[in-house]
Amino acid sequence: MELEPGTFLFDAWTARYALLNGLRVTITSSVFSIVLASLAGLILGIVLSYAWWPLRLLVRLYVDVMRGIPVLVLILFTYYGLALFRINVPPYWAGVIALAAFATAHVAENLRGAVQSVPAGQMEAAKAIGLTFPKRLWYVIVPQAIRRMLPPWVNTCLEIVKGTTLLSVIGVVELLLANQQVIARNYMVVEFYLMSAVIYLVLNFSIAQLGALLERRFSYIRY
Amino acid sequence: MIQYYFDWGVIWRSWDKFAAALGLGLTLAVVSLAIGTVIGLAGAMARVYGSRWVAWPVWLYVEFIRNVPLLLLVFFIYFGLPEFGIYFLDKTQSFVLTLSLYAGAYMTEVFRGGLASVPRQYMEAAKAIGMRPWQRQRYVVLPVMFRITLPAVSNNLISLFKDTSLAAAIAIPELTFVARQINANTFRVMEAWLTASALYLVTCYVIAMLLRLVERRYASIR
Numbered sequence: 293m294e295l296e297p298g299t300f301l302f303d304a305w306t307a308r309y310a311l312l313n314g315l316r317v318t319i320t321s322s323v324f325s326i327v328l329a330s331l332a333g334l335i336l337g338i339v340l341s342y343a344w345w346p347l348r349l350l351v352r353l354y355v356d357v358m359r360g361i362p363v364l365v366l367i368l369f370t371y372y373g374l375a376l377f378r379i380n381v382p383p384y385w386a387g388v389i390a391l392a393a394f395a396t397a398h399v400a401e402n403l404r405g406a407v408q409s410v411p412a413g414q415m416e417a418a419k420a421i422g423l424t425f426p427k428r429l430w431y432v433i434v435p436q437a438i439r440r441m442l443p444p445w446v447n448t449c450l451e452i453v454k455g456t457t458l459l460s461v462i463g464v465v466e467l468l469l470a471n472q473q474v475i476a477r478n479y480m481v482v483e484f485y486l487m488s489a490v491i492y493l494v495l496n497f498s499i500a501q502l503g504a505l506l507e508r509r510f511s512y513i514r515y
Numbered sequence: 516m517i518q519y520y521f522d523w524g525v526i527w528r529s530w531d532k533f534a535a536a537l538g539l540g541l542t543l544a545v546v547s548l549a550i551g552t553v554i555g556l557a558g559a560m561a562r563v564y565g566s567r568w569v570a571w572p573v574w575l576y577v578e579f580i581r582n583v584p585l586l587l588l589v590f591f592i593y594f595g596l597p598e599f600g601i602y603f604l605d606k607t608q609s610f611v612l613t614l615s616l617y618a619g620a621y622m623t624e625v626f627r628g629g630l631a632s633v634p635r636q637y638m639e640a641a642k643a644i645g646m647r648p649w650q651r652q653r654y655v656v657l658p659v660m661f662r663i664t665l666p667a668v669s670n671n672l673i674s675l676f677k678d679t680s681l682a683a684a685i686a687i688p689e690l691t692f693v694a695r696q697i698n699a700n701t702f703r704v705m706e707a708w709l710t711a712s713a714l715y716l717v718t719c720y721v722i723a724m725l726l727r728l729v730e731r732r733y734a735s736i737r
């Protein structure tokens with residue numbers, strides 16, 4: 293197929309490596325943030341549900357502060373703030389840390405909600421048959437909480453993917469900034485923004501589908 | 516450990532900037548919520564009562580807005596509309612348009628859920644006493660729906676206020692922009708960002724508390 297210079301397809305094909313690289317950065321930063329946030333959120337969520345009250349208060353404070361500050365401010369704060377402590381992180385990791393710190397609060401809060409929605413009788417019954425605390429969590433609470441946990445967790449994942457666009461503000465060349473750099477060269481504003489919008493749509497739809505699949509996997513009741 | 520000496524004088528001297536920025540952010544959020552509510556009402560009505568040909572485009576609009584990052588929408592509208600010959604929007608108006616469309620999509624979902632959760636018997640009772648279709652909506656369905664959706668609407672206002680931080684990306688002087696400016700001009704990194712964060716945090720909590728009061732005032736069961 294011959295591509296005419298000056299058409300959208302020609303320019304998109306010319307810039308394919310830059311755009312694909314942007315997509316790669318978007319995906320890897322999302323994955324790193326999601327993994328970090330899920331692990332940290334899991335721990336903080338358990339702390340929020342069961343820990344000694346001063347610890348719980350501390351985590352509650354963290355969660356509420358994180359939920360009251362815009363992600364963009366967190367990203368900029370992390371980026372400029374870490375440099376003050378002579379921690380020389382590239383913008384990519386500053387962004388991932390900020391996104392993960394933000395999403396951790398959401399995961400923790402969702403987990404707390406899910407754990408609390410498991411009837412108290414379950415915990416008491418598990419205690420009565422003599423399970424230790426980790427076993428009570430793992431065999432009794434987690435299997436029931438995970439079902440209520442999944443939909444908001446998928447939402448948080450979508451928020452993270454959308455949030456990675458904010459990394460462009462601190463100069464991480466992810467999908468949005470890659471597109472802007474191409475646009476700065478050829479002024480095809482509508483075409484390239486629409487294309488990146490479609491890519492985000494596809495990304496988010498696939499995550500939502502994956503989430504629905506997981507929900508179905510965990511949805512049946514195993515007695 | 517490094518030494519960092521706090522110097523709040525810089526922040527103090529530009530308190531008027533912060534105040535103006537906070538006011539601007541709140542205005543942007545409230546105006547967008549107001550326009551978004553109108554869009555959301557129309558969208559929810561279209562999706563619930565409209566024919567397939569009306570409901571489907573609304574569905575497309577909602578899914579598009581909800582799955583595309585807000586920053587992309589901001590740039591798309593700010594840089595893209597002039598391509599279609601729309602030059603008369605300045606950056607603030609263009610941002611309000613973006614945030615309104617964004618809020619509209621979320622409000623459509625909220626109101627759709629609200630409409631679905633109005634008990635059907637209310638509608639039947641309204642029919643039974645002989646109300647016309649618009650009267651049923653105006654006097655029965657909508658008041659009940661507003662009460663049901665009030666908590667979701669106030670959550671939306673808070674997240675819209677936080678989303679106004681994205682206006683900094685197109686150089687609208689709201690809180691994030693002012694903090695960034697002070698950061699760049701004076702290198703008072705901690706002071707600038709702590710101030711901005713604290714202002715966002717406190718404002719969000721004040722809004723949340725005020726709305727909690729409103730919710731209690733209008734709760735369906737008193």
